[in-house]
Amino acid sequence: MAGIHPFRKQTFCKQERLCNRSLINSLFTRGQHFTIYPVRVYWRRALTDQPFPAQVVIQVQRRQIRLAVKRNLVKRRMREAFRKNKGILYDYLEKKDGRILFAMVYYGHSILPSRELEAIIILILQRLTRDYEKSAG
Numbered sequence: 001m002a003g004i005h006p007f008r009k010q011t012f013c014k015q016e017r018l019c020n021r022s023l024i025n026s027l028f029t030r031g032q033h034f035t036i037y038p039v040r041v042y043w044r045r046a047l048t049d050q051p052f053p054a055q056v057v058i059q060v061q062r063r064q065i066r067l068a069v070k071r072n073l074v075k076r077r078m079r080e081a082f083r084k085n086k087g088i089l090y091d092y093l094e095k096k097d098g099r100i101l102f103a104m105v106y107y108g109h110s111i112l113p114s115r116e117l118e119a120i121i122i123l124i125l126q127r128l129t130r131d132y133e134k135s136a137g
Contacts, residue, residue: 010083010084010086011083012079012082012083012086015050015051015052015055016052016054016055016056016086017055017056017057018055018056018057018101018103023048023055023101024057024103026044027042027043027044027057027101027102027103028042028103030044031043031044031101031102031103032044032131032135034127034131036120036123036124036127037108038106038107038108038112038120039078039104039105039106039107039108039120039121039124040104040105040107041102041103041104041105041124041127041128042102042103042105043100043101043102043103043128043131043132044100044101044102045098045099045100045101045132045135046099046100046101048099049099050099052090053089053090053093053094053098053099053100054086054089054090054093054099054100054101054102055100055101055102056082056101056102056103056104057102057103057104058075058078058079058082058103058104058106059075059103059104059105059106060074060075060078060105060106061105061106061107064106064107064108064109065106065109065111070111073111074106074111074112074117075106077112077114077117077118078104078106078117078121080114080118081114081117081118081120081121081122082104082121082125084118085118085121085122085125086125088122088125088126088129089125089128089129092129092132093132096132096133096136098132098136100128100132102128104121104124
């Protein structure tokens, strides 16, 4: 396993999570956004050098899903879908030597099955690559 690049592993480690409050605030205030129901995505190019091509925040609004158990279920499903499919975005960013910060905010009222949510996450990652390309020039 020593020959496998860390981006190729299907993991979701601490460095891939966006935890810096000032970066999160700038993401929501100055970032671009789009929606693929029931997920709204805020993103922007990363100005800092980070160990991974992308850092992500996953949120589920309490206003939409009241019970914490159900909110945590949706977050787990979103994290799992991202973990399994992040190669779509990472391969593109590695070629362009780019870095991105993004947030996925679930605002649906009902809990989607894992397969449907995974299909939406794949669409989101593909859209992020297209939008990143457009913003480049």
